[in-house]
Amino acid sequence: MLEILKYNNKSISLNINHQKYNLHAQWLYEISKNTLIRDPYTNQLIIEVAEINKNLFIKQAIIKNNALLIYFNDNSEHIFSKKQILNQLVKHNIKTEKKLWNKKTINLPKFNFKKFNQQMLLEILEAVERFGFCLIKNMPVKKNGINELTNHIGPIKNTNWGGIADVKSIKKAYDLTMTTRALENHTDNPYRFPTQGYIFLHCLENSKFGGANTISDGFYIAEYLKKNFKDYFHTLTTFHTFFEYQDENACLQNNCTLIELDNEKSVSQVRYNNRTEIMPFKNQKDLDKYIEARRKFWSLIKSKTNNLEIKQQSGDMLILDNYRVLHGRTGYKDTENKRYFRQGYMDRDILQSKLKTLRANS
Ligand SMILES: [Fe+2]
Numbered sequence: 321m322l323e324i325l326k327y328n329n330k331s332i333s334l335n336i337n338h339q340k341y342n343l344h345a346q347w348l349y350e351i352s353k354n355t356l357i358r359d360p361y362t363n364q365l366i367i368e369v370a371e372i373n374k375n376l377f378i379k380q381a382i383i384k385n386n387a388l389l390i391y392f393n394d395n396s397e398h399i400f401s402k403k404q405i406l407n408q409l410v411k412h413n414i415k416t417e418k419k420l421w422n423k424k425t426i427n428l429p430k431f432n433f434k435k436f437n438q439q440m441l442l443e444i445l446e447a448v449e450r451f452g453f454c455l456i457k458n459m460p461v462k463k464n465g466i467n468e469l470t471n472h473i474g475p476i477k478n479t480n481w482g483g484i485a486d487v488k489s490i491k492k493a494y495d496l497t498m499t500t501r502a503l504e505n506h507t508d509n510p511y512r513f514p515t516q517g518y519i520f521l522h523c524l525e526n527s528k529f530g531g532a533n534t535i536s537d538g539f540y541i542a543e544y545l546k547k548n549f550k551d552y553f554h555t556l557t558t559f560h561t562f563f564e565y566q567d568e569n570a571c572l573q574n575n576c577t578l579i580e581l582d583n584e585k586s587v588s589q590v591r592y593n594n595r596t597e598i599m600p601f602k603n604q605k606d607l608d609k610y611i612e613a614r615r616k617f618w619s620l621i622k623s624k625t626n627n628l629e630i631k632q633q634s635g636d637m638l639i640l641d642n643y644r645v646l647h648g649r650t651g652y653k654d655t656e657n658k659r660y661f662r663q664g665y666m667d668r669d670i671l672q673s674k675l676k677t678l679r680a681n682s
Contacts (some may be wrong), residue, residue, distance in 0.1 A: 322383060322402040329377035334388070336402055341409065345378050348390060351408045352398040415586075416449045420540035422626045429454040433469065433635075441472055442682055444639070445675040448518070452537055452644040455630065456637045459522060466522045466637065466664045474670035477516050479509075480570045487521070487661035489654065494567065496595060500659075502651035505536055505621045508642050508665070510591040511563035511572040517668025519640040519647070523632035527659040530652030532631035538590030538644050541620045542579050546587075552613035557581050559610045562600045563593060575600075578617060589643040592621055621646050632661075643668070 325333040330345045350369050352358065359366050373394065380391040388400040429447040431440060433456050447454040459465050466484055470476055476483045490498045497503065509515055521533070545553040556579040565572045580589040599607070620626060629650075632638065640647055642665075652659060 322386060322388065324381055324383060324388070327378055327381045332378060332381055332390075334405070336406060341405075343405075345392075346372060346376060348400065349376060349392060349398070351404070352400070353404070354396060354398050356396060416446075418452075418539060419450050420543055421451060421537050422540055423628050424625065426451065426537075426628055428628070428630070431456050433458045433460075433637075436469075438472075438678070439682075442675075442678040444469075445473070445671065445678065448639050448641055448671070449675060452539065452641040453535060454639055455632075456639065457635065459635050459637045461524055461635045463524075463662065465524070465635075466520045466662055469637065470520060470664060470666065473674045474666065476520075477665040477667050479512070479516070479665065480572075484662050484664040487663050488659065489657055500652055500654060502530075503649040504594055505534060505627070505646040505648035506593040506595070507538070507591050507646055508593075509565070509572075509596075510576065510593050511565045511574050511596055513574045514668070515574070515589075515591070516642055516665035518666045518671050519642050520637060520664045520666065521632075521640065521647075522637040522662045522664075523634060524660040524662060525634055525658050526632055526661075527652040527654035529654075530650045531654070531659055532629045532650045533638060534627045534629050534648045534650065535638075535640065536621055536623075536626040536628070536646050538579075538592070538621070538646050539587055541617070541626060542587045542590055544620065545579075545617065549613075549616060551609075552616050553579070555609050555613035556617055559602075559606065559613075560600070561610070562598050563591070563596050564598050565596055578614065590646070592617065592646055594618075 321335060321337050323335040325335055325340065327333065332343050332345065332348070334341050334343060349357070349372065350365070353360070353363075357365065357367055375393070377393050378390055379393050382389050386402065388402075388405070390398045390400070392398070429451050431444055431447075431454065444454055444456065456469065460468050464484055466476070487497055489500050493499050507515070508519055542553070542556075545556065557577055560575050560577055563574050563576070576591060578591050579587055580591075582588040599610070602610075630638065
């Protein structure tokens, strides 16, 4: 159903499928596909919208052949289908429903790469979007085996450490990842801006003893705080802490909150990285508050009830949403130093773009 309820110079009220929408005249003008406004091939604007005549107004509006036809006072004529208007109305509101989880409620999302096809790729990306992670079994056990999947998604992010990197115990470790030490749960590289969106962690060989991955859902924990510890939640979403990585060739710094909210006050990112946080200088009261809130946040991040343990076998690859899921590793014993993982990052927009394209074509 598409029906005009009323209109004046500057706005129009429509009934679309029994829902009332009040639309601004210039908003409609700007989303128009009229070729005086928009290039038909790229769909990009060819007029300077900030210079549209202040006195632009609707001269006449009618419904014709199930479409909205508007005549503006600059003598231009614009046709809008119901679908086009609805698409524009929801464009900025698309959010996938996230399934928040803890150890008890999660069913490990798992895929077998031997059966890989485009439908499975969509399901893999949907799982990462919904749960913040998934496990892919039977990836090729070779040095750059990660690419066998990521080549179907988009480029691996290059950082100052290069592209796909070793995760292996070495003598002169530049990061504690490269030791046999246990790693407390964390998100990767919050000192980068933007922080890398996704982690691909591929096991070529694991150690006999220990070396399992632990993961917890930062969005679940943030939600728990929001419900049960409002003051802590407020502090963690407003206090800007500081993360830094520095060596001879790099100085990476980021000022940010541990829990970030989007425009609609929904949690959009969590950060926690004990190894690289440098608490900024603030007054006694603010630091007291932050220290207390962070203490609670950490106790939930490490809590056994919130952590899923996954010991990856040769060929297993984890994909982690680095804006949501915190990961760590139990310590390990590996007398022959055989434990060998490879890790690659991907920017947020690259994976999201692939997911949206696959959705549109499915
Ligand atoms: Fe990490």
